Amino acid sequence: MRTEMTNLIILENWLLPKGRLELRITQTEVLQLIARHFKHGERIALGVQSSEGSFLPCMRHAVDVQVVDFFQLDDESLSFVFEGVQRLKVCETHPVSESLWQAKVRRLPDWPEQGLEKEFKVLSRALEYFYQTNPDISELYSHVHLEDANWVSQRWLEVLPIIDQDKLHLVNQPDCSEAMSFVLKMIIEQQIQ
Incomplete structure (x- = not known):
């Protein structure tokens, strides 16, 4: 399977396809990434922080996301709503800054549709x-x-x-x-x- 590069933000929270997560963002490099996401469609993925002892900073699972909304908070910072698009397998990562990574990922197929039994x-x-x-x-x-x-x-x-x-x-x-x-x-x- 083909691998691709994406920007990766690592969190403690899990987000899966079609799920939504609101995050308060204050890091300049992440705000710049979100601006590029809106302007040029630059890809963003969210990954889950890895436990100690792993050679990756995140779990092997991540999710490709889109930013679907944003708000200015009372303290003048910005809060963004991310929506999961597709599951990804993280193959390798490289730090860009303290809060941002570049990751080589492979897209995983969505679960097939299934009614609720x-x-x-x-x-x-x-x-x-x-x-x-x-x-x-x-x-x-x-x-x-x-x-x-x-x-x-x-x-x-x-x-x-x-x-x-x-x-x-x-x-x-x-x-x-x-x-x-x-x-x-x-x-x-x-x-x-």
């Missing part, structure tokens, strides 16, 4: 409740896709406190089936406790 409808209802109780997250979305198993499972993977290696394993699967089963088991276990 009856046994997983509880995950959709639970996600809807999660958004009602977390309006700061739900306000990022103009429309939620609670009938789409891919969308529901990826939103859960973004917010659930799962160790990064488990998330990495789940997002590297060929479809969302294992992620849906994992999230369902986790939610059922939480209700029992």
